[in-house]
Amino acid sequence: xxxxxxxxxxxxxxxxxxxxxxxxxxxxxxxxxxxxxxxxxxxxxxxxxxxxxxxxxxxxxxxxxxxxxxxxxxxxxxxxxxxxxxxxxxxxxxxxxxxxxxxxxxxxxxxxxxxxxxxxxxxxxxxxxxxxxxxxxxxxxxxxxxxxxxxxxxxxxxxxxxxxxxxxxxxxxxxxxxxxxxxxxxxxxxxxxxxxxxxxxxxxxxxxxxxxxxxxxxxxxxxxxxxxxxxxxxxxxxxxxxxxxxxxxxxxxxxxxxxxxxxxxxxxxxxxxxxxxxxxxxxxxxxxxxxxxxxxxxxxxxxxxxxxxxxxxxxxxxxxxxxxxxxxxxxxxxxxxxxxxxxxxxxxxxxxxxxxxxxxxxxxxxxxxxxxxxxxxxxxxxxxxxxxxxxxxxxxxxxxxxxxxxxxxxxxxxxxxxxxxxxxxxxxxxxxxxxxxxxxxxxx
Amino acid sequence: xxxxxxxxxxxxxxxxxxxxxxxxxxxxxxxxxxxxxxxxxxxxxxxxxxxxxxxxxxxxxxxxxxxxxxxxxxxxxxxxxxxxxxxxxxxxxxxxxxxxxxxxxxxxxxxxxxxxxxxxxxxxxxxxxxxxxxxxxxxxxxxxxxxxxxxxxxxxxxxxxxxxxxxxxx
Numbered sequence: 123x124x125x126x127x128x129x130x131x132x133x134x135x136x137x138x139x140x141x142x143x144x145x146x147x148x149x150x151x152x153x154x155x156x157x158x159x160x161x162x163x164x165x166x167x168x169x170x171x172x173x174x175x176x177x178x179x180x181x182x183x184x185x186x187x188x189x190x191x192x193x194x195x196x197x198x199x200x201x202x203x204x205x206x207x208x209x210x211x212x213x214x215x216x217x218x219x220x221x222x223x224x225x226x227x228x229x230x231x232x233x234x235x236x237x238x239x240x241x242x243x244x245x246x247x248x249x250x251x252x253x254x255x256x257x258x259x260x261x262x263x264x265x266x267x268x269x270x271x272x273x274x275x276x277x278x279x280x281x282x283x284x285x286x287x288x289x290x291x292x293x294x295x296x297x298x299x300x301x302x303x304x305x306x307x308x309x310x311x312x313x314x315x316x317x318x319x320x321x322x323x324x325x326x327x328x329x330x331x332x333x334x335x336x337x338x339x340x341x342x343x344x345x346x347x348x349x350x351x352x353x354x355x356x357x358x359x360x361x362x363x364x365x366x367x368x369x370x371x372x373x374x375x376x377x378x379x380x381x382x383x384x385x386x387x388x389x390x391x392x393x394x395x396x397x398x399x400x401x402x403x404x405x406x407x408x409x410x411x412x413x414x415x416x417x418x419x420x421x422x423x424x425x426x427x428x429x430x431x432x433x434x435x436x437x438x439x440x441x442x443x444x445x446x447x448x449x450x451x452x453x454x455x456x457x458x459x460x461x462x463x464x465x466x467x468x469x470x471x472x473x474x475x476x477x478x479x480x481x482x483x484x485x486x487x488x489x490x491x492x493x494x495x496x497x498x499x500x501x502x503x504x505x506x507x508x509x510x511x512x513x514x515x516x517x518x519x520x521x522x523x524x525x526x527x528x529x530x531x532x533x534x535x536x537x538x539x540x541x542x543x544x545x546x547x548x549x550x551x552x553x554x555x556x557x558x559x560x561x562x563x564x565x566x
Numbered sequence: 567x568x569x570x571x572x573x574x575x576x577x578x579x580x581x582x583x584x585x586x587x588x589x590x591x592x593x594x595x596x597x598x599x600x601x602x603x604x605x606x607x608x609x610x611x612x613x614x615x616x617x618x619x620x621x622x623x624x625x626x627x628x629x630x631x632x633x634x635x636x637x638x639x640x641x642x643x644x645x646x647x648x649x650x651x652x653x654x655x656x657x658x659x660x661x662x663x664x665x666x667x668x669x670x671x672x673x674x675x676x677x678x679x680x681x682x683x684x685x686x687x688x689x690x691x692x693x694x695x696x697x698x699x700x701x702x703x704x705x706x707x708x709x710x711x712x713x714x715x716x717x718x719x720x721x722x723x724x725x726x727x728x729x730x731x732x733x734x735x736x
Contacts, residue, residue: 308713309710309713310709310710310711310713311709312708334705334708336672336676336708337672337673350676352703355703356703356704357676357703357704377680377702378676378680378703378704380673380676380677381673381676394673394677396676396677396680396704398684399635399680399681399683399684399685399687399688399702400681400684401677401680422674422677422678422681424673424674424676424677425671425673425674438671438673438674440633440674444633445633445670445671445674468670468671468673468674469671469672469673482671484669484670484671508715509668509669511671511672512671512672527668529715530713530714530715531713531714533668533713533715558672
């Protein structure tokens with residue numbers, strides 16, 4: 123029987139517990155299989171996901187869907203090569219016994235995952251799975267998740283996150299969401315709507331009426347979204363509570379307010395206010411709504427983004443003549459320019475890891491998504507097209523999402539994702555045209 | 567032929583709104599439907615105190631170079647006519663919309679649109695239009711009038727449009 127080896131951790135939806143091993147020795151903390159994902163040389167890790175066993179006839183379809191989502195998550199990361207089940211020598215792998223490792227080595231699977239889906243006495247779904255190193259013939263991890271059946275996709279994402287984290291050493295990101303702008307209508311009269319989906323494009327829902335809304339940003343506690351809307355005539359910053367649906371205008375300024383972003387602790391926002399045609403950066407305390415000016419000059423200062431420790435802000439300004447990136451203390455003060463390549467730079471976003479700043483770069487008539495260190499060194503461009511804009515970081519700082527617009531009267535915006543190394547550029551499917559993605563934290 | 571006459575008149579009176587001597591399709595359509603008989607403004611022209619006259623004859627918009635918000639001689643000539651018209655219609659309010667082309671990032675373009683709208687506002691105020699009658703709003707790159715992705719389209723989209731909502735005569 124499965125027993126927890128330590129007290130289960132209660133999360134909001136999911137019960138996570140470590141499983142006892144089935145016989146093969148559990149590996150030491152540092153997995154021998156762990157792949158190095160930072161260097162230039164890279165080969166995706168070949169992994170076999172055995173279909174999770176359904177322990178009741180009614181659980182068969184659920185188990186199949188769940189396994190599919192796990193596979194798609196891992197494959198989409200670009201860090202795994204998921205071996206098709208048709209290639210499996212031994213068909214499947216029983217969950218309760220030690221796998222025949224030789225069979226899995228034969229198909230070049232470096233890692234193997236086996237799993238089982240059961241229904242608990244309270245009707246909830248319990249998913250158990252084990253991760254094996256086929257060369258070392260070791261179990262690396264055994265976990266179980268318990269959740270209402272309606273949350274089966276989240277169980278799948280949590281399972282994929284556990285596999286991803288165990289084998290890559292990177293933080294999780296599959297169980298997260300993306301706020302974005304849904305676009306319909308013609309290019310000359312776009313109708314925009316705030317929308318929310320799972321990071322893999324599932325469960326799209328709309329968060330408000332059609333209108334003109336831009337640039338949603340997730341709160342660090344995953345509960346609310348900031349955005350900019352013309353609802354009151356001119357652009358102003360609003361906040362939307364995702365649970366209650368309550369929306370509130372934060373900006374009530376004579377000119378306009380825009381480009382909001384939360385501080386890492388969620389207590390403040392940095393945003394721009396425009397007065398007399400001049401845009402400067404301000405911060406607002408969300409508790410007191412007091413507003414403090416951070417920059418004061420005739421240039422356009424906008425697109426502020428806090429460092430993960432909250433001590434600094436990276437922003438864009440044309441104070442030097444063209445749009446460039448600057449870093450200043452979070453309370454204002456001397457700003458230091460960090461972008462020195464040719465072209466212009468905008469929309470800086472500090473990585474949740476703190477090491478990198480992602481940006482949009484305009485160079486030679488093309489738009490690029492790029493990253494540089496926070497001191498401006500090691501600039502790398504990850505994408506290039508007629509119009510690539512608005513990067514947002516996955517919660518683990520490993521993947522970026524942005525939007526790409528094609529040229530011409532029929533120009534279409536769609537969401538794209540790319541690995542921070544520039545590999546694995548992919549389209550993120552959405553029901554309509556889409557822009558301005560904003561990645562949530564990992565859900566709990 | 568009525569539309570042609572109107573466009574030629576616009577070019578003569580206001581130096582024409584567009585640098586390539588065309589108005590955007592929607593403005594042309596508006597002109598076609600909004601000109602009843604031109605009883606006041608001469609043959610084919612709307613009444614001089616009408617919104618249509620302001621839009622089509624005075625010229626409701628001025629244009630900017632890439633990333634710029636200064637007013638060139640042509641823009642100043644148009645705005646001088648706008649100010650003259652607004653000063654002759656003391657009950658009229660106007661909203662100045664600032665726009666940018668699609669070749670910039672969204673938030674920068676919002677700020678740039680605000681700069682352009684403010685340039686126009688300042689110029690009109692300097693020409694005697696009371697500031698209380700003028701509002702500004704930026705649309706950044708959200709509301710292009712020319713939908714192509716070419717220099718001519720972008721030039722038409724880098725604009726500030728003085729929107730006169732109504733006049734006493736409607």
